[in-house]
Amino acid sequence: MTTRLEAAHSRTRNSSLLLAIFIIFALVPFKASAQSRRPRFSLASAKSDDAVGKYTGPGSCASTTCHGSIGPRTDNRVLQNEYSIWIVKDQHSKAYAALTGALGERMAKILSLGSAETAPKCLACHALNVPQSQRGRTFELSEGVSCESCHGPAAGWLGPHTERDWTHEKSIAVGMYDTRDLTKRTEKCLSCHLGNDEKSVDHEMIAAGHPDLFFELDTFSDVMPRHWKVPGEPGEAPGTDPWYNVRELTTGQAVQLRQSLLRLASRSRGKVWPEYSELQCYACHHSLTPPEQSWRQARGYPGRRPGNPPWNPSRYTVFHDVVQQLDGENAERFDTELAHLSQLMSQLNPDRDAVAALATNSAHLADELMSKINSTVYDPAITLHLLQKISADAENISAQDEHSAAQAAMAIQSLFLAYDQNEKLQNSAQLRVAIKGLFQELQNPSAYDPARFAGHMKEVNALLR
Ligand code: HEC
Ligand code: HEC
Ligand code: HEC
Numbered sequence: 001m002t003t004r005l006e007a008a009h010s011r012t013r014n015s016s017l018l019l020a021i022f023i024i025f026a027l028v029p030f031k032a033s034a035q036s037r038r039p040r041f042s043l044a045s046a047k048s049d050d051a052v053g054k055y056t057g058p059g060s061c062a063s064t065t066c067h068g069s070i071g072p073r074t075d076n077r078v079l080q081n082e083y084s085i086w087i088v089k090d091q092h093s094k095a096y097a098a099l100t101g102a103l104g105e106r107m108a109k110i111l112s113l114g115s116a117e118t119a120p121k122c123l124a125c126h127a128l129n130v131p132q133s134q135r136g137r138t139f140e141l142s143e144g145v146s147c148e149s150c151h152g153p154a155a156g157w158l159g160p161h162t163e164r165d166w167t168h169e170k171s172i173a174v175g176m177y178d179t180r181d182l183t184k185r186t187e188k189c190l191s192c193h194l195g196n197d198e199k200s201v202d203h204e205m206i207a208a209g210h211p212d213l214f215f216e217l218d219t220f221s222d223v224m225p226r227h228w229k230v231p232g233e234p235g236e237a238p239g240t241d242p243w244y245n246v247r248e249l250t251t252g253q254a255v256q257l258r259q260s261l262l263r264l265a266s267r268s269r270g271k272v273w274p275e276y277s278e279l280q281c282y283a284c285h286h287s288l289t290p291p292e293q294s295w296r297q298a299r300g301y302p303g304r305r306p307g308n309p310p311w312n313p314s315r316y317t318v319f320h321d322v323v324q325q326l327d328g329e330n331a332e333r334f335d336t337e338l339a340h341l342s343q344l345m346s347q348l349n350p351d352r353d354a355v356a357a358l359a360t361n362s363a364h365l366a367d368e369l370m371s372k373i374n375s376t377v378y379d380p381a382i383t384l385h386l387l388q389k390i391s392a393d394a395e396n397i398s399a400q401d402e403h404s405a406a407q408a409a410m411a412i413q414s415l416f417l418a419y420d421q422n423e424k425l426q427n428s429a430q431l432r433v434a435i436k437g438l439f440q441e442l443q444n445p446s447a448y449d450p451a452r453f454a455g456h457m458k459e460v461n462a463l464l465r
């Protein structure tokens with residue numbers, strides 16, 4: 001990505017990633033996807049997959065007749081240039097190298113970890129750090145986040161998966177991870193892009209230099225970029241869902257909320273409490289202004305003691321609107337629980353047991369809603385309503401912090417692209433400009449201004465009428 005150098009040196013890396021997200025989106029007219037599956041309803045699957053067979057390394061997928069074709073193949077549903085995309089365009093292939101750079105090494109020094117590229121704490125997400133006994137002969141740790149980090153150990157299916165009568169299900173049975181299943185796919189991404197009990201980026205690491213983690217499935221899949229096909233594209237099976245990207249957004253939000261609540265529950269039982277990375281970053285990290293210019297003082301501190309750092313609700317912000325739109329009867333119940341959790345978390349020293357209980361409960365509720373949301377049949381009307389609903393929520397969303405605003409900007413962009421691709425909006429060009437305005441407001445998060453962000457949201461909303 002062209003902005004990576006800039007990213008590493010900028011005040012906050014996330015704002016540059018957001019710019020990259022916008023630029024990439026502006027260039028991607030067509031969005032890719034995969035087939036839908038019914039979700040499983042278990043929280044246990046949030047944990048890392050069981051290894052069946054050994055990990056062989058990306059080299060075993062790289063032959064030009066397998067997945068290393070230079071360009072996409074047209075005679076097959078599978079593109080077969082996955083390796084070429086990964087090695088050239090996908091930041092995951094550079095994930096190990098990130099540990100050996102100046103930033104990674106300084107972080108390791110601050111955290112007394114020795115060298116980052118040998119620290120299990122870092123390798124957990126930046127490489128495929130499986131036990132020696134699971135590493136095949138051709139396996140190399142330095143290959144970073146590679147095919148098997150997402151697709152599971154290949155030894156069991158590498159040979160047979162090219163046979164004519166071989167099926168996806170057979171591969172799954174011998175160790176392939178089911179990335180086609182949307183909820184499982186999101187869980188896999190979030191194992192590194194949110195973290196879990198085994199691997200984590202906390203405020204201590206962020207203060208040492210690690211970028212703050214944020215995620216949105218549809219957007220991040222495009223930025224990767226995708227090495228798989230879009231339903232509706234030539235060569236895709238007929239009947240595939242043209243609104244799949246909308247499902248990706250909504251289901252991805254549900255999984256993200258559930259996993260973040262589980263992480264919160266687990267952190268509330270941890271060594272460090274309160275854990276600052278669960279709170280609103282810019283409540284502590286903004287620049288100060290004279291009182292008459294302070295929007296925070298103008299807003300007041302509803303629901304908390306003035307000066308207490310509030311909970312970061314960004315993983316709930318967009319989902320709140322999604323649930324209101326798709327599941328009216330449960331929306332209120334859900335809002336009440338989350339409001340309670342937010343109030344609890346916005347105390348100076350939140351009660352650990354109460355947080356754990358409430359967060360676990362809400363995670364179960366999110367899980368229930370997830371199944372409903374994932375099985376919704378999406379269409380132009382639902383998509384447009386979602387776009388209208390989120391952009392109409394301008395005041396509420398913008399008054400939360402920059403992270404919530406970023407989630408809203410990504411969601412709006414994602415829904416807009418899905419709608420524009422299938423239905424062609426009359427004022428598509430104007431909407432693009434308005435959406436760009438949203439991302440521009442996120443470039444310097446310490447100086448984020450809710451009134452200006454809300455203004456752009458309203459502009460988007462007005463163009464959708
Ligand atoms: C929970 C998973 C996780 C752990 C643990 C983790 N990282 Fe990361 N790291 C990420 C993700 C995800 C990104 C990309 C963030 C983004 O851009 O949204 C990243 C980005 C980085 C970057 C910036 C990369 C670049 O190209 O600019 C550096 C440097 C880095 N990590 C170093 C480390 C070090 C050193 C450790 C150990 C102390 C570590 N990471 C532990 C997930 C993790
Ligand atoms: C960061 C996670 C990730 C990495 C790394 C990754 N993939 Fe994928 N891959 C996915 C996801 C998600 C999909 C879409 C869902 C699906 O079709 O399984 C996918 C789809 C595919 C498909 C199409 C499968 C189908 O049935 O449509 C192939 C083939 C593939 N990947 C091969 C590779 C190869 C080869 C590599 C390494 C060079 C690789 N992938 C690296 C996540 C990843
Ligand atoms: C095994 C851990 C792991 C998994 C699983 C994983 N990622 Fe990542 N991802 C990383 C790390 C580490 C980086 C940072 C690499 C770097 O910048 O050097 C990263 C970077 C990215 C970036 C580039 C961000 C930037 O700043 O440019 C995108 C986009 C991304 N991941 C999307 C995804 C998606 C989508 C999935 C699931 C399909 C996924 N990732 C699964 C670890 C992971």
Ligand code: HEC
Pocket residue numbers: 203206207208209212276277278279280281282283284285309
């Ligand atoms: C409750 C207040 C609080 C919250 C919330 C908080 N931080 Fe911090 N942060 C601090 C303090 C205190 C320091 C140490 C500053 C120092 O030593 O100068 C710090 C240090 C940092 C630093 C290193 C200092 C620097 O200037 O480079 C970064 C980066 C950082 N925090 C980012 C974040 C991010 C991102 C979040 C949200 C995920 C966050 N913080 C949430 C209080 C907070």
